[in-house]
Amino acid sequence: MLDFGVASPYSQGQRHTEHNREDIVIKSVMFKEFLRNPRITGAILPSSRHLSNAMTAGIGIKTARRIVELGPGTGAITRHIIRKITPETKFLAVELNPQICEEFSKRFNDIKIINDSAANLRSILANEGLHEADIIISGLPWASFGAELQNCLLTEIIHSLAPRGVFTTFAYIQGLALPTAHIFRRNLDRRFTTVHRTPIIWRNIPPAVVYRCHK
Numbered sequence: 106m107l108d109f110g111v112a113s114p115y116s117q118g119q120r121h122t123e124h125n126r127e128d129i130v131i132k133s134v135m136f137k138e139f140l141r142n143p144r145i146t147g148a149i150l151p152s153s154r155h156l157s158n159a160m161t162a163g164i165g166i167k168t169a170r171r172i173v174e175l176g177p178g179t180g181a182i183t184r185h186i187i188r189k190i191t192p193e194t195k196f197l198a199v200e201l202n203p204q205i206c207e208e209f210s211k212r213f214n215d216i217k218i219i220n221d222s223a224a225n226l227r228s229i230l231a232n233e234g235l236h237e238a239d240i241i242i243s244g245l246p247w248a249s250f251g252a253e254l255q256n257c258l259l260t261e262i263i264h265s266l267a268p269r270g271v272f273t274t275f276a277y278i279q280g281l282a283l284p285t286a287h288i289f290r291r292n293l294d295r296r297f298t299t300v301h302r303t304p305i306i307w308r309n310i311p312p313a314v315v316y317r318c319h320k
C-alpha cells in the first residue's frame with residue numbers, strides 16, 4: 106500500500122534541498138494555523154521525530170490491524186505510523202481544520218483523512234466500516250480544551266477502542282500545571298485500566314511527555 110523505497114530521480118543534494126523546503130512549508134502551515142486559532146491548533150510547530158517516535162513506540166503498532174490518528178496536523182506523527190504498519194492495517198486520520206486536511210492530503214495522498222471533529226469518532230468509524238480501533242493515537246491539544254470537550258472526546262475514544270485497545274497522546278510540560286491538564290490526567294486514570302507516563306522528551310519544542318493508556 107505504502108512504498109517509500111522508490112528510487113528518487115534527484116541527487117542527494119537536491120533531495121536535501123527539497124526536504125528542507127518541504128520542512129519549512131510544513132512548519133509555516135502549523136504556525137499560520139496557530140495564529141488563526143491557537144486553542145484548536147495547540148502547537149506552533151509539528152512534533153519532532155523524538156516525540157513522534159515516543160508516540161508510536163511500545164503500543165504494538167506492528168501487529169495492530171485498525172489504527173486511528175486524531176489531530177494529525179501536517180503529519181509529523183503520521184510519517185512514523187506509516188513506516189511501522191503493515192499493508193493489511195487499516196489506518197484513518199481525523200482532522201478538524203480543513204486547511205490542514207488539504208496540506209495533509211498533498212503529502213499523504215494514499216491515506217484517508219476525514220475532515221471532522223474527533224467528537225464524532227464513533228459515527229466516523231461506523232461510516233468507514235471500522236467500528237473499533239486497536240490503537241488510537243492522538244495529537245489533540247488537551248490542555249487547551251475545557252472539561253466538557255475533554256469528557257466528550259474521551260467518551261468517544263474509550264467507546265471506539267477495542268477491548269485491550271491502546272490510546273496514546275502527549276502533553277507539553279509547560280501545560281502540565283494547568284487545571285485542564287489535571288482534569289485530563291484524572292480523566293485518564295478514571296477511564297483506563299493502566300496509564301503510563303514517559304519521562305520528559307526534551308528534544309521537542311516544547312518538551313513533552315507521552316501517556317500510554319490501556320483500556
Ligand SMILES: C[S@@+](CC[C@H](N)C(=O)[O-])C[C@H]1O[C@@H](n2cnc3c(N)ncnc32)[C@H](O)[C@@H]1O
Nearest residue numbers: 147148151152176177178181201202222223244
Ligand atoms: C498540537 S496539533 C498536533 C499536530 C500533529 N499531530 C503533531 O504532533 O505535529 C493538534 C491538531 O489537532 C487538531 N484538532 C484540534 N481539535 C480537533 C478535534 N476536535 N478533532 C480533530 N482534530 C482536532 C488541530 O487542528 C491540529 O491539527
